Amino acid sequence: MSLALDVLLALALVVLAILTVAGPGLFRAIVMFIVFGLMMALAWARLGAPDLALAEAAIGAGITGALLLGAFRALVRADPAKRRAAFRRPSRLALPVAVLATVLVAVLALALAELTPGPGTAGALARAALKDVELGNAVTGVLLLFRGYDTLLEIVVLLAAWLGAFALRGDEPPAPRTESAATVPLLDALLAAVVPLAVLVAVYLLRAGGHAAGGAFQAGAVLAAALVLLVLSGRLRPTPAPDLPQRVLLVLGVVVFGLLGLAMLIVAGQMLAMPGLWAVYLVEVAMMVSIATTLALLFAGAGGLRRAP
Amino acid sequence: MNALLTGAALFLLINLVAGLVRVLKGPTRADRMLAALLFGSTTVAVLLILAELQGMAALRDVALLFVLLAAILGVAFVGLPEAHPEDPE
Amino acid sequence: MSMSEAAAAMLLLLGCLFYLAGTVGLLRFPDVHARLHALTKADNVGLMLVCAALALLSGSLRVAALLGLIWLLGLLAATVSAHLIARHARRHPEAHR
Numbered sequence: 001m002s003l004a005l006d007v008l009l010a011l012a013l014v015v016l017a018i019l020t021v022a023g024p025g026l027f028r029a030i031v032m033f034i035v036f037g038l039m040m041a042l043a044w045a046r047l048g049a050p051d052l053a054l055a056e057a058a059i060g061a062g063i064t065g066a067l068l069l070g071a072f073r074a075l076v077r078a079d080p081a082k083r084r085a086a087f088r089r090p091s092r093l094a095l096p097v098a099v100l101a102t103v104l105v106a107v108l109a110l111a112l113a114e115l116t117p118g119p120g121t122a123g124a125l126a127r128a129a130l131k132d133v134e135l136g137n138a139v140t141g142v143l144l145l146f147r148g149y150d151t152l153l154e155i156v157v158l159l160a161a162w163l164g165a166f167a168l169r170g171d172e173p174p175a176p177r178t179e180s181a182a183t184v185p186l187l188d189a190l191l192a193a194v195v196p197l198a199v200l201v202a203v204y205l206l207r208a209g210g211h212a213a214g215g216a217f218q219a220g221a222v223l224a225a226a227l228v229l230l231v232l233s234g235r236l237r238p239t240p241a242p243d244l245p246q247r248v249l250l251v252l253g254v255v256v257f258g259l260l261g262l263a264m265l266i267v268a269g270q271m272l273a274m275p276g277l278w279a280v281y282l283v284e285v286a287m288m289v290s291i292a293t294t295l296a297l298l299f300a301g302a303g304g305l306r307r308a309p
Numbered sequence: 310m311n312a313l314l315t316g317a318a319l320f321l322l323i324n325l326v327a328g329l330v331r332v333l334k335g336p337t338r339a340d341r342m343l344a345a346l347l348f349g350s351t352t353v354a355v356l357l358i359l360a361e362l363q364g365m366a367a368l369r370d371v372a373l374l375f376v377l378l379a380a381i382l383g384v385a386f387v388g389l390p391e392a393h394p395e396d397p398e
Numbered sequence: 399m400s401m402s403e404a405a406a407a408m409l410l411l412l413g414c415l416f417y418l419a420g421t422v423g424l425l426r427f428p429d430v431h432a433r434l435h436a437l438t439k440a441d442n443v444g445l446m447l448v449c450a451a452l453a454l455l456s457g458s459l460r461v462a463a464l465l466g467l468i469w470l471l472g473l474l475a476a477t478v479s480a481h482l483i484a485r486h487a488r489r490h491p492e493a494h495r
Contacts, residue, residue: 186477186482189474189478190474193471193474194474
């Protein structure tokens, strides 16, 4: 019966993917994509990867869905005819490309099935070395202890994405909201429950990242989702540029991780080495804050944010 | 007990897939959106069952994130523009 | 099968029944406002029953509290979303696609 569950999940994912990219109607495609995110979280759960399921939940439910709905709103406001633009016939190349991709995946899967891992794989080595540190979560351990350069550069990439969006945004003031959700009385109750809980859950996920599923990225995404909710409900308003505290928060992750890495180069002779568990948590906190700020500012139009008067 | 839990998860997933017909048919955007929110609740139930079934406590945290952030979609949805008179249907 | 397992099995089956009712409502009810009942009523009772069954099975107070919190948050999200969607459907009855 669990085989039936997995087969149904896999089939549903394929069908949802096709309906997302090939169906008529932009709005329908957005809803299909949201449902695809739900299914993807279930797939990660079945594959025993709760870290990825957490990231999918935080990013999918909290940010991308709202981002796509906002983009749909902006698109239709700019050009009402766009609503039917998704009726375009698919390209002639679609079928051959799909067949080619299927063959490629099948070949890779066959090759993987025949592969028997040797004794000294990178995963086994990392797992053995992680026992020396007090990190129970292999994902966090690998991210910070074995591929510190990658993790640092990922934070830089996120910052560069914000800088790019900031450079591209025009000087025009943020578009006025068409229909304010701020007049809904229930919204206050929602905010009063969700925002403090989101902060609590973010701290919990960051703490849990040391020994179980969680970590800076998931925690940052949850904090960003709370900020997105505040933007959507009109409690925070976009501004043309971030103020000084927001700029500090944007670069905090890169600065703290980079400075600690350089300091370790001087002290221990190895760049980005982690001197202990406290350093792991210090870097994780700084990264969480920067990830949350970057994602929230990107959502709000790559400018800054201020409290609504 | 495990067979029952697996069966329940499978049953809920079948419910979700059947409900996709409402997203396909619409007819209004509100119909599609409410179907997606309904699927969110079903996914949470499946995740909780899988957490028990696979002995993976972290999946309960995933379910917690989904219910915590579920309302964001609803709030994002109401900001949509008014329909245009020349709209078909 | 112990007493609490039997009770959990009953609750789980009942919860699935409510989810089925929600799906049938989603597919068969005539308009948006009727279909919202599927979202807010049937599914929340379904979630409550599933949470209760799993809390019984886990036998841990911490897990039971977490499941209770998940159910309450689910209630809140469904309430607010249903209200917002109903409002939107009433103001823009012709918002297709």
